[in-house]
Amino acid sequence: MVAALGFRLGQMVLVMFGISVVAFLIFFATPGADPSARIAGRNASQETLIQVRHDFGLDRPLPVQYGLMMNRLFVSRDLTSFVNRGQRVIPTVISAIPVTLSLVGGAAVLWVLGGLIVGVIAGATRGTFIDRALMILSLVGVSIPVFWLGEVANLLTQSRWHDSWLFSWVPPLGYIPLTENPWGWFKALVIPWFTLATLYVGLYGRVLRASLIEMMQEDFIRTARAKGIGERRVVLHHGLRTSLVAFVTMFGLDFGALVGGGALLTEVVFGLQGVGKLTYEALQTLDLPMILATVIYAAFFVVMANFVVDVVFVFIDPRARDVG
Amino acid sequence: MNARPRERPLLRAGDLSKRYSVGRSIFPAQRRTVHAVDTVSLDIWPGETLGIVGESGCGKSTLGRCLVRLTEISSGSLEFEGRDISDASQRQLRPLRRQMQMVFQDPSASLNPRRRVGDLLADPFRIHERLSASEMADRVAELLRRVDLSPQHASRYPHEFSGGQRQRIGIARALALRPRLIVADEPVSALDVSIQAQIVNLLADLREEYNLTYVFIAHDLSVVRQISSRVAVMYLGSIVESGPTDEVFAAPRHHYTAALRSAVPIPSIDRARRGRLVLKGDLPSPMNPPSGCRFHTRCPAATPICRSERPLLQSIGEGRLVACHHPADG
């Protein structure tokens, strides 16, 4: 078990290394993406360019450049933004993490609960009006672009109906740290949570329904019914329980991707200074150090999520315990 | 086998083994090896039908696939008409493929569902012979007639046939190039009893007509007894007993054969109440086979030597071989 864990950790490090190399090459070594030109600013003289190149070590061979970059990123942590001079990349990313985690965490609670409810009800009432209505609703949820939904939510809660009794509690856009003001934190995030969760409730509901319907065809469901244990228990304890394997896998990967910056549109729309918004801004200004940092950060969470899924898998599927 | 001194075996396997490693661990120590087939020696004589029986996991299907080189063998020798084919490349094997064919348990798995039966049956001719379209159609029609289907069936798709009919198509395809040897792996076990009998009869008829040699692999003892002239019993990768069918079934010398035979339910009330030898326990894991004689954990006649020393397959006369320290009286 310890060996297997160590092996997985080694694997993770290897994957992270690969991603950092690829990201480095794409942003720093592709033709036409001369980073020194970005740093030196527009209309810089040739001498300045050469000076910048030398200062940043960009005239050294690629592997050395990579080494220098990683050293500044992870060891000395003094890599600074090309755009906002003096802004250190790593602390900026770290300060953005709680925002993203708050947004994605809250939304995840909503979409897991919503997905379970939609999936189980639709699966259990398969073919009926309820099932069809839920499936149409979830299709709508999946189809609505999240930025549009966010803008509409903002329009209604921030301006149109903000003064009505319904939405007067909604604070202005932005993030309120949990440690400062828990209630404010909650109020600031409720609407972003629902916005982000909408897509995933639809998605998870549909996936769970399909998986549940498949499981309910299995022989062991017939065995369970033959035991005389009541349909609710058959569906929840046997059907849903076995369907969770697919559900959990999907959740782990989605959660990891969102924490890694995938919630960018929601963050931008609601003015939340999270990792996604950071990435978005870095991309707009081609702020290469920031891009590099956020990409590697995102990769870390995706790989982490994979790892966590594998561990959780062992708990929910006993068959996974006995394999290699 | 001094009964047939002048002939040479059609197929001869010497100490044939097939090992698989299981487990996905990167640590070699945690990987385990399964001896699916463990040093099996066999001669298959022209015109005979060798039945191979055993329970699931005994390696009989793997052995069948090794015999026609559909599965790479791990060690040992394999000779077809005296020619060593154990190391032959797939290219070198191609002319031999005409001579050795295989029939599977589930023919639908090997019949492309999107192609018509006529096209499927014409494939062997396309690959191995240059024939005109009309010649090919004639050959296909003849094949279909030979397995008691109608030539009109050529234009249908596999799913339009019943299980028994699909197995007929599988047999027709194996027959197309007039092979000398057909290895049939559980060809009737997925079929209903009444259809099973039809296919067994068909295989027997074809054997007469085309002078075929069969290796007939099945778990159903009564079917094997019906069609085989000689039978080999496998347990955990090895042959424990072999010999002429009637003799082996009438007087088994290995205790496993005896137990297997006694376990078969017989559709007759006169014999249903006979004393029966019911084995204790389940088949041991092939990953971790018992020491010594692999059957000793379930054997009613086991003694200490069975735990420590593995018995060799030895001749006991009349073409019979048995691997047991204390053979039954028969």
Add this chain to the structure above:
Amino acid sequence: MSADAPLLVVKDLAVSFRSDEGLVRAVGGVSFSVEQREIVGVVGESGSGKSQTLLAIMGLIDSPNAIVSGSIRFMGQELIGLKRRALDAIRGRQIAMIFQDPMSALTPVHTIGNQIGEQVRAHEKVSAKAVRARAVQLLDAVGIANPDRVIDSYPHQLSGGMRQRAVIAMALSCNPALLVADEPTTALDVTVQAQILELIGRLRDQFGSAVILVTHDLGVVAEVADRVLVMYGGRFVEEGGKSSVFRAPLHPYTWGLFGSIPPMEGPRPARLAAIPGIPPSLSNLPKGCAFSPRCAFRHDACLVQLPIMQGESHRAACLLPEPTRRQFAAQRPGGVVEMQR
């Protein structure tokens, strides 16, 4: 209910499915009864309706396209049309089922002990400790070597034979009056099959259960059954005491079945007396006798007239005069009759 009243009485049970090709009639009106402590063997090939008959008894046909009609009375109580709650009070407790494939019959994510305990707790108020003790005892009773360990195992950790024993232990957990078994040994190896058959035979003595055993294997029936029902095309074609049916079968299909099985002893026939043709399609059953297209003895009446079960204790549904059939059966000891036309 008197002590010698039949445990189960099935009358005109029919199961049909609406499909694109019209109505598929899986079971076409069958009647039979099962006495207390009796083992009834139901023999038939795939598509004969034998499994659907069992599922109907268990109330397990839940397709919205299924139509189940007729009457199934268990200990005097009608099961068809019963509300789910009332049905759940009976199944698992008084009628329990054993399934064909032990590999898929158990929920993969729960332990054996959990799955047995779930059934016990559904029907009785007992403590968790008592449930566990009962489960261990049951596993021991069905011949599992170390029940203390197996009870905490997951299905995938057990061999096929062990799983089928666990399924049987679960079926027995509430001491049912009737056990229905759908091909319980088909997926098992022959040496394990022998163990399971022995176990089923012992159940009646130990637990006093009646058993309906559905199988395609006449050998299995010979081994354990008291009475035999032969099914073809969704109907019974023959019914009788085991010795009577095995000594002198009265239906040409039964003859064909016997002839299709290669003998295990004595001389081997050059050819098996196979039944020609293939079983009928349930969506397109022949008029008259369903077996007539494959029957060597059919005459004109067979093509139009549906034969009904006739006879006293040993009955058959065949239009051939019974004395003629008895003559055939008597000529061939063991009932082997050449069916090739």
